[in-house]
Amino acid sequence: KVLMQAEKGLPGNMVVPKLKAMVDEFKLTLPVVLDLRNPNLKARHWAKIEDIIGFKIIRDDKFTLGLLIEMKVLEHKEDIAAVSLEATNEAVLEETLKKVETLWSRTDFTVLPYKETKDVFIIGGVDDMIIQLDDSRMTISTIKASRYIGPIQSDVDEWDRLLTLFSETIEEWITCQRNWLYLESIFSAADIQRQLPTEAKMFTSVDKSWKDFMKRTRDNPNALKCA
Secondary structure, three states, X not given: OHHHHHHHHOOOOOHHHHHXXXXXXXXXXXXXXXXXXXXXXXXXXXXXXXXXXXXXXOOOOOOOHHHHHHOOHHHHHHHHHHHHXXXXXXXXXXXXXXXXXXXXXXXXXXXXXXXXXXXXXXXXXXXXXXXXXXXXXXXXXXXXXXXXXXXXXXXXXXXXHHHHHHHHHHHHXXXXXXXXXXXXXXXXXXHHHHHOHHHHHHHHHHHHHHHHHHHHHHHOOEHHHHO
């Protein structure tokens, strides 16, 4: 900025061209400085940069721009830029995965009392949860398709497994609840129990398991953990 003012405001002299040459040369270092100041750079990225420039970088109070210039970082600006870009994209993926993790850590089933029966519960509507599940699985698929997934590959694979299992479980869960609701109204009748004693006994066994499970769900309703 000062140089541009000097070029316009000062009479012709030898100083301004010399200053311009120095500024133009120094400007070449700025992209590298910005890349090295990337807050997403982690230890693994610094190790790559050190391999590229052939020097160990000690980031202490003596670490200066002049030191970088002495290390001839400008000769490796494209490789350093690639590492910085890699760090940025990895950070984006990590943040995206973190959002999925946070979302499901806060997602609870809606557990409702069944009729006016004490300590008998059912799952409320899950339509919004299914939409959330589809969105999360889409997000995981997008992360898996990225070339920058490397550092979080195992975490992403685990979440892919968990969400797939959750999808299968919730489908079976709702089917089971639908059947239980239908049969409970039938087998609660004494005459049906007398007419179908074997079936009534089978239903009673399932009925107890269902009610116990739904109590546990009511006490700890986190959807992913329950499923």
